[in-house]
Amino acid sequence: MHPSKLLPLGSLAAVSVLLLTGCFASGADSAGGDSNGERRIRLAMMQPPRSGLSPLSDDAFKLSRWSTAETLVTLDKDGDPRPALAAKWQRSDPRTWTFTVREGVTFHDGTALTAEAVARSLTRAATAAPKPRILDGVGLTAAAEGNTVRVTTTDADPLVPQRLSSPQLSILAAKAYQGKTVNPVGAGTGAFVLTKVNGTSSAALDRNEKYWGGRAKAPGIDVRFIPDGTARAAALRSGEADIVESIPVSQAPLLAENQITEVPMPRTNTLYLNTEKGAFKDPAIRAAARVAIDAKALVSGVYENRADVAEGLLGPALPWAKQRQGRTAATAPGKVNGATITIGTFTDRAELPEVAASLQQQLQKAGFKVKLDIREYANIEQDALAGKFDAFILSRATILDSGDPTAYLQSDFGSEGSFNIAQLSDPAVDQALRKASATPAGDARRAAILAAETAVLNSDAALPLLHERVVQGDAAHVVGSVKDPRERELISIATHIS
Structure with missing residues (x-):
């Protein structure tokens, strides 16, 4: 440990006092409770939104870590593609892939997931200026055909399914695409519904009771953006946060061993x-x-x-x-x-x-x-x-x-x-x-x-x-948080407070 990296105890106490002023209070009580006795997850994240949580930016990774926005494809531990909102796919020629859209999925606003909705989201991403990073240098078009989406690339690309796993290519409801910006509030398909975003300070999500993948164990998530690493660690130590993203190396020794996981x-x-x-x-x-x-x-x-x-x-x-x-x-x-x-x-x-x-x-x-x-x-x-x-x-x-x-x-x-x-x-x-x-x-x-x-x-x-x-912080009562090296997942349907 490098003592010179650590704040004096008085400074740490001051940080903790600031954090203890109800920073995670939401529609539930300040302790994260719910009327049914379930507890909401209080999450402290490192970086505030940079683009209003637009999925076409790096903010997309927040949406995926909260399990609110989903993609056609997901990746296994080896990086191989697995079905998500697409039930299956096939490659018909070097430039053409056909994805079959999963049936029985609805967006958070109650509209149905269709091939047209998928094509709309992919087209918006492919024609954005600037494009999402995953499509940099890639020409891509998407067209609905019945319950399938035909994806065509300008050049042969063996990684199309992997590309479509990027959170920057999340599939959102039509309501998200009003005007020039993309607003993900209430427009995803995931286990949690994004209900509120307070600028760069906080966000709130409620359980999606109609989620196609099963009912989440937690009733909701209350998010606070805390860029200062010492303050994030103090939030976990003081009991103000349940899950803390990216604990600085210098702060890890101040936490109990059962509170940190190195990924x-x-x-x-x-x-x-x-x-x-x-x-x-x-x-x-x-x-x-x-x-x-x-x-x-x-x-x-x-x-x-x-x-x-x-x-x-x-x-x-x-x-x-x-x-x-x-x-x-x-x-x-x-x-x-x-x-x-x-x-x-x-x-x-x-x-x-x-x-x-x-x-x-x-x-x-x-x-x-x-x-x-x-x-x-x-x-x-x-x-x-x-x-x-x-x-x-x-x-x-x-x-x-x-x-x-x-x-x-x-x-x-x-x-x-x-x-x-x-x-x-x-x-x-x-x-x-x-x-x-x-x-x-x-x-x-x-x-x-x-x-x-x-x-x-x-x-x-x-x-x-x-x-x-990455050093992730979990309170002792947290069950099932995801330890993902790619930092695409954090809270799943299994994550809850015991």
Whole structure:
């Protein structure tokens, strides 16, 4: 533990007092009770809505975590598609998929789920400006045909079902699409009905008594958005919240062990090395940096052992990644000879400046002269993408929205990648990425992805450091909250207060 990270007890007490002023009071009583003796779930979330809870934005993940908005498809632990609002689907040609709409489903406003409703939601997403991230670069049309929806893409795409699992492609009732904005209040199909949104401060949901998937055990959810991590942890410690999203590493030791769960995230902290110019243009110097880095020291010293040492770019949140070969062609380390390098990173993730300081010490011991450039992400991203650093520390989501790592690998390591901070142009990597991209979903695609990972590791363009975990807080009386590495699920029909 780093005592310097913790607030003084007086400050913590002040935070707790602020939280104890009825912040979770709702239509039920302030203790989360209900007239039938059931208790509503009091949920503290990290990020307030950025786009009025529009499903076409990142706010969509809140809607899915509350089980209020649903998609045609969901994903299993391996990232393979499973039925949701679509009962089944088939691919008739490389560009065309047909999805059969589940029968007997109604929206929260009482209207029926139909193929026309599905096509309307998908069309609104596909024609939005900007498009939802999952459709970036993807041309997609949707047309209703009886009780089916025909989805056609401009190019062959083996990941259409996985794409349609993204919460940004949630299916909502017609009432949600009045005007230019998308309003999800009372318009979903899920186990809970979104009834009220109070700007960026709170939201309320009631049980959907007609949910097609069964009756939820909790009568409702009261949500508060609390960006300050110390305040969120205090809400759990004081009994003001039942479930708390994303407890900071520094606050976890202040909670009882039975109140926290560490969930591996598909997010890797990686040191990207500039392969185009500077000291790391030389593969032998990249190899010297690789052997100089002690990732275990980062995990223990910065993350207080609440992270996993990286064995590759893909971490334990993807169980099948254990089948990797790993690096198969390690370059021999060269002599550093006092090479001067500048490492960049950003302050938005509290641990990254500490990671940078630790790496500076480790690399200096290996003979490098190391400068640090640390700014807010908005002020440093452009320079990083332009290759103005010798190295850059990035905390990067590895499966993005489709549950498939191929897009991440292409954007970060393909010679035409839009996020190629390493400035990598490696024929072996490009060939492996093309194969992975063209391979149908399933075991063969996963094997091709791991082969692409090996090609990247062999280049030493990226040195994976650690895989982050998200620390979720649950009061002892919470039953059945979902521990989802993809952060798409949190409260299900089984979640309740005992």
